[in-house]
Ligand SMILES: NC(=O)c1ccc[n+]([C@@H]2O[C@H](COP(=O)([O-])OP(=O)(O)OC[C@H]3O[C@@H](n4cnc5c(N)ncnc54)[C@H](O)[C@@H]3O)[C@@H](O)[C@H]2O)c1
């Protein structure tokens with residue numbers, strides 16, 4: 001199969017021809033139909049985080065099950081699936097507590113290798129196929145277009161989940177979103193669904209601000225002004241995380257969704273945490289339980305309550321991955337989605 005591989009941090013992804021073995025145990029081999037390009041892939045490619053090399057990046061994928069190992073029960077060949085990048089172990093204390101997104105037994109974070117090449121978060125969707133644990137392959141309605149299905153695997157689960165699950169936003173509460181790329185756009189859709197009002201979008205890109213208004217923002221600006229019940233940061237910079245913390249009304253919560261390079265620190269005013277009962281909270285994978293949340297999100301999309309089509313900025317072939325990274329660095333495109341033919 002064709003794949004694009006990271007060989008050195010900062011280097012363009014290189015063309016490679018790889019062979020996946022037959023699935024064993026609880027493994028599922030998925031032929032990929034589409035893969036989104038998320039800023040977390042770019043963080044890893046740029047060397048912001050330490051990752052094992054060589055590595056097939058990509059963790060926002062959807063496809064069709066090709067073959068399954070003998071212990072697989074939940075999916076069969078031919079099933080359409082969205083891949084989850086946090087395959088839970090189903091055994092640790094966090095899994096037992098129903099917080100699979102915080103599983104401590106997952107192997108995903110080791111980026112396990114297949115035939116000497118590592119797969120990012122155990123997926124590696126910048127390739128024509130992936131070998132994943134059963135708990136990472138969530139069967140879905142085949143009617144969902146592949147490009148949209150792929151985005152459910154990261155941006156949508158992360159963004160909509162941050163609103164509904166992590167923050168528990170209620171109708172009429174006010175919210176600000178700092179950073180309106182792929183993940184921030186999904187946060188905006190989630191806020192509109194939850195009935196937040198006003199919904200303020202902040203981004204340095206005029207194009208992102210314009211799109212934000214189409215996704216449910218009631219106002220868009222290049223600077224954060226005012227205070228809100230909820231402030232979402234979806235960039236991953238200390239200064240914008242600090243901006244989100246400072247944009248809180250008394251009793252408000254800042255939700256840090258963006259991820260910083262290793263070792264980066266941000267500061268906050270501890271006095272207002274006690275005196276004004278403010279909260280700073282992190283959100284991993286939208287605190288979502290993929291088998292539950294992926295299907296719920298699809299039902300909402302099909303009911304016309306969550307217009308996920310709007311999140312696909314452009315579809316590209318795998319060959320254009322390095323150009324997609326370049327436009328993400330420049331901020332010219334929100335979500336590129338690789339479509340495999
Ligand atoms: N918590 C999670 O589970 C999770 C999941 C997925 C992605 N992430 C992280 O979320 C972040 C966003 O991911 P994405 O794919 O949406 O990225 P993206 O590059 O598509 O979006 C970033 C947006 O921020 C804007 N921006 C950049 N710097 C800015 C600044 N100084 N002021 C205002 N706007 C600015 C850009 O114009 C762009 O629209 C990344 O750090 C990514 O790693 C976290």
Ligand SMILES: [Zn+2]
Pocket residue numbers: 038039040041059060154155
């Ligand atoms: Zn992602």
Ligand SMILES: [Zn+2]
Pocket residue numbers: 088089090091092093094095096103104105106
């Ligand atoms: Zn676990």
